Every structure is written in structure tokens, then in C-alpha cells.
Amino acid sequence: MRLNSFKNKSLEELATLLAISPQNRPLKKFIEMGGLPSKKSEAYRYFDIESLLDGEYESLDYTPKVVNEGEEIVIENGVITTAPQGVRVYYEPCEQIDDDHFDPLYYLSHALYPRTIKIEVDGDRELKIVHRFTKSYAIINYRIVLFNQANRHSTIYESFEGKLVQNSFIMYGYDMHIAPDSSFRVVKLQTLQNQNYSMLASHKINVEKNGSCIFKSFDLGGDNALQLIKVELEEYAHIDAQHLLYLNDDSKRGTVSQIIHKGQHSTSNQEAKNILDGASRGIFDALIKVEHSAKYTKAIQNSKAILLHEKAYMVSKPQLEIYIDELEASHGSTTGQLDPQQLFYLQSRGISAIEARKMLVIAFANTMIETIRDSRHQELIRNEFDKVFYSKED
Amino acid sequence: MITLDIQNLEAKIGEKQILKGLNLQLEEGKVHAIMGPNGAGKSTLSKAIVGHYDVSIVGGDILFKGKSIKDMEPEERAKEGIFLSFQNPVEVPGVNNAYFLRTALNAKRVHEGKEELNAAEFLRLMKSHLSELGMKPDMISRSLNEGFSGGEKKRNEILQMLILEPDVIILDEIDSGLDIDALRAVSEGINKMKDGKRSFLVITHYSRILDYIEPDYIHVLKDGKIVKTAGAELVAQLEEEGYDSIANEQ
Numbered sequence A: 001m002r003l004n005s006f007k008n009k010s011l012e013e014l015a016t017l018l019a020i021s022p023q024n025r026p027l028k029k030f031i032e033m034g035g036l037p038s039k040k041s042e043a044y045r046y047f048d049i050e051s052l053l054d055g056e057y058e059s060l061d062y063t064p065k066v067v068n069e070g071e072e073i074v075i076e077n078g079v080i081t082t083a084p085q086g087v088r089v090y091y092e093p094c095e096q097i098d099d100d101h102f103d104p105l106y107y108l109s110h111a112l113y114p115r116t117i118k119i120e121v122d123g124d125r126e127l128k129i130v131h132r133f134t135k136s137y138a139i140i141n142y143r144i145v146l147f148n149q150a151n152r153h154s155t156i157y158e159s160f161e162g163k164l165v166q167n168s169f170i171m172y173g174y175d176m177h178i179a180p181d182s183s184f185r186v187v188k189l190q191t192l193q194n195q196n197y198s199m200l201a202s203h204k205i206n207v208e209k210n211g212s213c214i215f216k217s218f219d220l221g222g223d224n225a226l227q228l229i230k231v232e233l234e235e236y237a238h239i240d241a242q243h244l245l246y247l248n249d250d251s252k253r254g255t256v257s258q259i260i261h262k263g264q265h266s267t268s269n270q271e272a273k274n275i276l277d278g279a280s281r282g283i284f285d286a287l288i289k290v291e292h293s294a295k296y297t298k299a300i301q302n303s304k305a306i307l308l309h310e311k312a313y314m315v316s317k318p319q320l321e322i323y324i325d326e327l328e329a330s331h332g333s334t335t336g337q338l339d340p341q342q343l344f345y346l347q348s349r350g351i352s353a354i355e356a357r358k359m360l361v362i363a364f365a366n367t368m369i370e371t372i373r374d375s376r377h378q379e380l381i382r383n384e385f386d387k388v389f390y391s392k393e394d
Numbered sequence B: 001m002i003t004l005d006i007q008n009l010e011a012k013i014g015e016k017q018i019l020k021g022l023n024l025q026l027e028e029g030k031v032h033a034i035m036g037p038n039g040a041g042k043s044t045l046s047k048a049i050v051g052h053y054d055v056s057i058v059g060g061d062i063l064f065k066g067k068s069i070k071d072m073e074p075e076e077r078a079k080e081g082i083f084l085s086f087q088n089p090v091e092v093p094g095v096n097n098a099y100f101l102r103t104a105l106n107a108k109r110v111h112e113g114k115e116e117l118n119a120a121e122f123l124r125l126m127k128s129h130l131s132e133l134g135m136k137p138d139m140i141s142r143s144l145n146e147g148f149s150g151g152e153k154k155r156n157e158i159l160q161m162l163i164l165e166p167d168v169i170i171l172d173e174i175d176s177g178l179d180i181d182a183l184r185a186v187s188e189g190i191n192k193m194k195d196g197k198r199s200f201l202v203i204t205h206y207s208r209i210l211d212y213i214e215p216d217y218i219h220v221l222k223d224g225k226i227v228k229t230a231g232a233e234l235v236a237q238l239e240e241e242g243y244d245s246i247a248n249e250q
């Protein structure tokens, strides 16, 4: 399959081509938004989407398989293969697709994967979701719906495993429904590298009244990946979004997001820390929008980047779009090098220049890693960071 | 014996020449004090010795134990045994103070062909020094110098000196901003390091610290040169008459 063959097709033509009804809502939205994105599209201004769409990929068969019992939820090439006992995981059409997502591929992805993977996170619990990929030159596309119940507090640890995913194009994403008075934490760790794959993770997160979402992403290493996150906050809802990016070689990775304050007294706190080595490009293109209905909101947004190489490049675009006066908002962005005074201080005590550099970079990353509550998971991420970092620096 | 031999040193910061043919020899086991007006080049001299990137040496040489060090990396100079307590130690958020100091000590020990210390051995070593310096134990588990008061930063510099046991110790205004108790604790730390071998270069504006650590020589640095060298009695004259009274002897 070549996604570019969808270019300039009418709804009817595309529906016929994909053997989908022209009444299919996501497909209609996709066409309404102008079809395939280009580098002019809002969501992909800084990411090379066009060459991805031009690739020739094998399409996969997503027929459900027998689900084995295991400690974690494993989704292999878009099909559930393992789930823990007592967690409800099943396939069902997604009935709550976003009306107004900024990413056209969110809709295409839904259209191509009509029966989404539904995961009901019951009670207060921790769940691990492992995305496993084993196909090269393939398009791996799937959607997941995650939801919980009111007054519950759960955590999802998300990780990625890949073997032989060379030149594959992965599209996946969550539609997340966070119930009133509940809290939902997602800790994403993506360290797959040197596999020459590309990934788009297109999410929609609804946080209902008095609900709270904590979304922490740790994107470390190489290759190309973009997370596209749209968040809607109802009354008194809160999101805490933190993104740590460490890139090397010529990878392009980052976050494009829209956090929309709809309800009064909703709060958001978004923070990105970016460490860019080699000829990598980091992306933080993040809009916070406060609607008329969202009086007394509080929105904080900040991005800091450290460039370790003259060829590294950071696109940092924090933006605020505000329609009311009754709010507290701030945003900021800095990009720079390691502080020469700090480097010198360490060296003057006998620590080598390379080691001093590492200490300062890890210190910068640590300020974010330390915010993970579970100490074992904190340690895991710290180790992964060291691994990816040292593999390049030594 | 001369440990550090500074020969006709000329140094620039940016385009501006700060050191203008400075000569100074530190003797083994002796305490040398440098006094001089603000902006004379005292800190520049200390930075030149440790290889700070701000300072470029354009003439002369610095010999340590007979070898030129002026082209050595700062970390090599440190491992060879040169230590500078900075006038304004920088804050390094996120780098744990104890971890930093152990890394520094182990780098030096490896350089000397010794075994590295593990965390427990290091902690024991550090604890004894902490109480002598009147430092709160939590200061070693905090980020390096982050949020430390002026006096706490200075004590932390002395802690590093005590642990690293260098051969040449340069103290740039270690006494500024210290309260009476801190001054005594810091001075005692310095005196403890006197072993008849180590050389000290103490940069100061005040006689008070010199009462504690009893210098063997006083040098006056003015306009990028050492213009006078004498014994401890010079301090009283300087306090009395100021730097204008010193005629250029060189």
C-alpha cells in the first residue's frame, strides 16, 4: 500500500478503494480536512511527512488472535496477544471519535482500523502496555480506547519493543476518556532505536469534570517519531504533561499538542525538556487554547532545550490562544548549550570534559525523571536514559 | 624547593591584557598571601593557573614541579594536584554534591594508580570532614552549591580541598562573606592541610584570615604584576597606608 495513492481522491473514490462505506464518519472527516497532510499542514510543519506517505508498505491483517494470560498487555503488530487476568480488553467500534482533531491522520487511522482495541482500566491499578513490532516495510496501524471509572486512580506504563521493523510506518494512538473525579497517569518510554522506523502517535484525551491526567513521555534515542496530542479539559479538570526528549544521529522526534480548556477552573501544566545531539531535530509545537467558557483557568507551559552539537536543531513553539481575561497563564522557551562555567567547575576538580558533559546532561534529564512517583520505574527510566546516552557519547 | 613557578606571565581576557609580566614562585610548605586593589588581576592569575577558558596566556610560562602546565587541560592540572577555591563557586543544579565529589576524588585516585573508593568508604571519609567544618549533613545530599548561602559555598570549597588533598592550594577570597565561626572553621581546615610540603596561595583583602593561617610571604599585586614581596609585617603597613604607598620594586 502507498498512502500517497489516496491523494486527490473524492470520498466515494476513497471509500471504494478501501472498501469502506462512504458514510464512515472518520473517512468523511479525513476528506473534509483535505485528505493527506503535506508539509503545509499544521500538524506536520516540522516533520517530514511527505516521504513517509510516499513509502510502499505491506498492509497487515488485524484479525483477532487468542489472547494469552500474562502480566502485561501486549499488542503485537496491532493485535492483542497477551492481557492480565481481570483486565477487560476487547475489540469494538469506537463510538467517541473526536469532532475536531487537528491531525488528519487521526481520522485516517480510525477509518483503517474500525474495530478499536478497548481497554477498561478497572479500579485502582497499574497496567503495562507493550507495543511490539516485528514487521519490516509494513504499515502498522491501530487504535486503542482507554477508559476508567469515576473516583479511580490508575497508572499505565507504556513501552515499545521492536525487532525487524526496518522502514515500517507505525500509526497508533489512544482515545482516552478520563472519568470525573478520577486520575489517570500515563508514563511512556520509547527507546527503540537504530531500527529506521517511523511512528506517529495521535491521541485524544478527554478529561472530565474534576478529573486529572498525568502524561509523561520519555522519548529517547533515534529514528523518527511524533506524538500528536489533543486534550480537552472540562470544569476543574487538570493535565500535567511532561516530555523528555533525548535525540541523537539524524532523528526527528517530538510533540505537537493542543490543550483546550473548555471548563472553568481547569488547569494545565506542560513542560518539555529537550536534549539534542548529532544532527537531530527536536519538535515542541504546543498550543494552549482557553475558550470563552473556561474562566479562572490556569495554564503553564515551558520548554527548555540543550543543544550538544552544532548541527542539532530545536523547533520550540509554545503558543497561547486566549479568549478571556479571567485566567493565569504563562509560557516560555529557552534553547542553549551546556553552561561553560558549570563544565569548567567540574573539570577544575579533575573530572574529564566528557564526563562533566555527561553529568550535566544527566542532571538536566534527572529533574524530569525524578518526578516519577514509583521508584522502581524511576530507576528503569534512568537506566534506559544512561544506556541510550552512553551508547552515543562513548 | 619551588612547587609553582610563574615566569613573566602575560595573560589576556578577551582583548584586554590583565597580567603584564608577572613573576611569582611558590615554595614547598609555605603560605603565600596575595593582596592588591580590586581589578588588579588576582583572580585572573588564579584562573590562569588552573586553565580557565576566559584567560589566554600570551607570554611567559607556568611550571608545576618543573613542568610547564600552560597547555594542559584543566582536569589534568587538577589531577596533578592543583586546586583553586573559586571566588564565586558556580551552582550546578541536578548534580548531587556527594556524587560529584566522589567522581572527582576517584578520577584523581585512578590517575595516581590507586583503588577507587566505593560509596560507603567515601561517605565515611566525608563525614569526618563535615563535622569539622560545621557543615550540615544534608548539604552533601543536595545539588552542588545550589541554594547554598555564600558562607556555605565557601565551606563546600574547603570540603573539596580536604578530600582531594592537592599539592598547590589557591584560595581566592575564601574569607569574604564568612561569619566569625565560619572563618575560624575554614582557617582550621586550611591549617590542617599544612604538612610542610603543600604550598598555599591565599588571595585576600583582609588581615583577619592571615592572623589565623600565618603567611610566610605577602605579595602585592598591582596592575597585572607583583610589585612587592615581604614578610607578614607588610600587612600592617598596607592596612595603615593603602596600596598607593607601595612603590614598584620590580
Ligand SMILES: Nc1ncnc2c1ncn2[C@@H]1O[C@H](COP(=O)(O)OP(=O)(O)OP(=O)(O)O)[C@@H](O)[C@H]1O
Residues within 6 Å of the ligand: B013, B014, B016, B018, B036, B037, B038, B039, B040, B041, B042, B043, B044, B045, B054, B087
Ligand atoms: N570575563 C571577563 N571579561 C572582561 N573583563 C574581565 C573578565 N574577568 C575579569 N575581567 C577584568 O579583568 C580585570 C582583572 O580582574 P580580576 O577579577 O582578576 O581582579 P581581582 O584582582 O581579582 O579583583 P577583586 O579584588 O575585585 O576580586 C578587571 O578589570 C576585570 O574587569
Ligand SMILES: [Mg+2]
Residues within 6 Å of the ligand: B042, B043, B044, B087, B172
Ligand atoms: Mg578577584
